[in-house]
Amino acid sequence: MNSYIGTDEKFRAFTDEATFARISADETVSKMWQRCACAYADKTALVHAGSSVTFAELDERVSAFRGALSAKGVKPLTRVALLSRNSIDFAVMFLGAVTLGCAVIVLPPHLGEKEVAGVCKMFGASALIAEAALKEKCALAPALNPGIILLTADETGEKDVAVFESGAEDECVIMFTGGTTGKSKGAVLTHAAVMQGTVNGCYGVRDVFEQKYILILPLSHVFGLIRNLLYCIFTGSALFISASPQNLFKDIAAFRPTALVMVPALAEMALQLSKKLGRNMLGDSVKYIICGAAAVPQFLVEEYDKIGITLFPGYGLTESANLVSGNPVPLKKPGSVGISYPNQQLKIVDGELWLRGKNMLKGYVGTDEVAWTEDGWFRTGDLVTMDEDGFLYITGRIKEIIVLDNAENISPAALEERFNALPFVQDSQVFEAVGDNGKHILALEVVLRASEIASLGENPKAKAEEALWQINNAQRPAERVSKITIRDTDFARSPSMKIIRYKQV
Amino acid sequence: MDYSREETFNKLKEIVIAADESLSGRESEITESSRILQDLGFSSVELLYMAVIIEETFKIAMDDVNVWELSTVGDAVDMIMNEMKKQH
Numbered sequence: 001m002n003s004y005i006g007t008d009e010k011f012r013a014f015t016d017e018a019t020f021a022r023i024s025a026d027e028t029v030s031k032m033w034q035r036c037a038c039a040y041a042d043k044t045a046l047v048h049a050g051s052s053v054t055f056a057e058l059d060e061r062v063s064a065f066r067g068a069l070s071a072k073g074v075k076p077l078t079r080v081a082l083l084s085r086n087s088i089d090f091a092v093m094f095l096g097a098v099t100l101g102c103a104v105i106v107l108p109p110h111l112g113e114k115e116v117a118g119v120c121k122m123f124g125a126s127a128l129i130a131e132a133a134l135k136e137k138c139a140l141a142p143a144l145n146p147g148i149i150l151l152t153a154d155e156t157g158e159k160d161v162a163v164f165e166s167g168a169e170d171e172c173v174i175m176f177t178g179g180t181t182g183k184s185k186g187a188v189l190t191h192a193a194v195m196q197g198t199v200n201g202c203y204g205v206r207d208v209f210e211q212k213y214i215l216i217l218p219l220s221h222v223f224g225l226i227r228n229l230l231y232c233i234f235t236g237s238a239l240f241i242s243a244s245p246q247n248l249f250k251d252i253a254a255f256r257p258t259a260l261v262m263v264p265a266l267a268e269m270a271l272q273l274s275k276k277l278g279r280n281m282l283g284d285s286v287k288y289i290i291c292g293a294a295a296v297p298q299f300l301v302e303e304y305d306k307i308g309i310t311l312f313p314g315y316g317l318t319e320s321a322n323l324v325s326g327n328p329v330p331l332k333k334p335g336s337v338g339i340s341y342p343n344q345q346l347k348i349v350d351g352e353l354w355l356r357g358k359n360m361l362k363g364y365v366g367t368d369e370v371a372w373t374e375d376g377w378f379r380t381g382d383l384v385t386m387d388e389d390g391f392l393y394i395t396g397r398i399k400e401i402i403v404l405d406n407a408e409n410i411s412p413a414a415l416e417e418r419f420n421a422l423p424f425v426q427d428s429q430v431f432e433a434v435g436d437n438g439k440h441i442l443a444l445e446v447v448l449r450a451s452e453i454a455s456l457g458e459n460p461k462a463k464a465e466e467a468l469w470q471i472n473n474a475q476r477p478a479e480r481v482s483k484i485t486i487r488d489t490d491f492a493r494s495p496s497m498k499i500i501r502y503k504q505v
Numbered sequence: 506m507d508y509s510r511e512e513t514f515n516k517l518k519e520i521v522i523a524a525d526e527s528l529s530g531r532e533s534e535i536t537e538s539s540r541i542l543q544d545l546g547f548s549s550v551e552l553l554y555m556a557v558i559i560e561e562t563f564k565i566a567m568d569d570v571n572v573w574e575l576s577t578v579g580d581a582v583d584m585i586m587n588e589m590k591k592q593h
Binding site: 244245246247248249250265266268269272273276277281448450451453488489490493 | 523524525526528529531545546547548549550551553554556557558561567568571572573
């Protein structure tokens, strides 16, 4: 297939001209911060744990922390590891380091003391900055990294240390990723990539600037850092940093956000609660839900549409500075993950999506793995199709392809989608198992959707099994499973709620 | 109104099953010593669902409770009894 280039023209029709004209990426994150701190000076930037800061107040704190970094000897164009839970302090430290010209290694806050020290060494951190409450986790780092500079968020210095003039191709942030091989490593994103990722969130919706968002996802994930925090800075939007998902609905009622960024499992739970309690748990202020980090079932889009909320299925990767594609409003193809964002080139090779462009990573650190093909393409490992309008559909993952004894290549995700279409199926997993005769077979496990079990009448498990066998028997023989199990418990899930797949046999 | 410990446990059992209907028909397996994550197989999302329904059912606010720290069904019963005493 020929390659395809994403352009902003594709999105022009979905936003008014005045808004569209404002969607222009700054050259670097530092320049964006300087511009927005002035342009939105008196507007609320962040709200967390009972306190809030305007853009101007946040800039005061960012400048003071930049001064503290500089006074301790942290130099531009070095890497600084950041350990913090979601908080205003996170933003202060992140922007302080970036505006000093440093690349920030964003550490997942659950890392232990040994892991923090090890990652600092592996990724070449010159400094380790942390929220005060996590200071103890930094104790081992100096032994493994002689000369490493330690700071906590509460340290301040002179506010007149100049913002470093970073270049667009300088390193800006290093994020953890499992990538296509599943091995943990760091993806290096330049200022240009992060800025492209940030403005990508602006395309396709009508309400872009000066919105109200709630942050639920971790800032150590690109979906949290770029689509929430940096998007809100770029658009002058207020970001409420939720202290815990447990407070989500109270936070929504108090803050009245206009948009939410959620994983599908949480969006579905909010829907079920709303039905059970007879009131919309998301209130009447939310217009959009940006949904991703896992496959988004079509029924979620349809159910939210009924209560006047547009749920956008999107697709992204850590390596692409978050978003690759997204759906414009009005949503016409709910089964699709949308069209490519601008400045990105796509091609589909043997079903796999390959990418290159401004938003892509510079490379990996902490691994020998090379991110690129010889001619500069990033292989996503995701199997996709594209329709005549340029809309992408995810059909599976390369690494999840099952090759059976008969050399048939099976994409479990494509098969699962057929079973998931049954309303009572919450989630399913097709995997390779060894049958009684030692032969490799396909097996299916299913979790039933709690809210639909009653609709199956008496003996719901047997009824569900019967319907599943019917679907199964309608598949071509090579794609039929030989065993169906209805699970009593949910599948094991990763912190981002993705199903942890069974290892291939 | 406040509930006795037994009533609280029985109501909580209903909530647990509503949060994860795959437990329906296995009511007898749910005891105060059942571990919420390991034995009942709750996901973090189901735990959140349960927390919201607990607040609604028992008319309590769990602002000072970390739902992730409730290990067993009995812990949840203790928490509800305490909060009802404090708040009602």
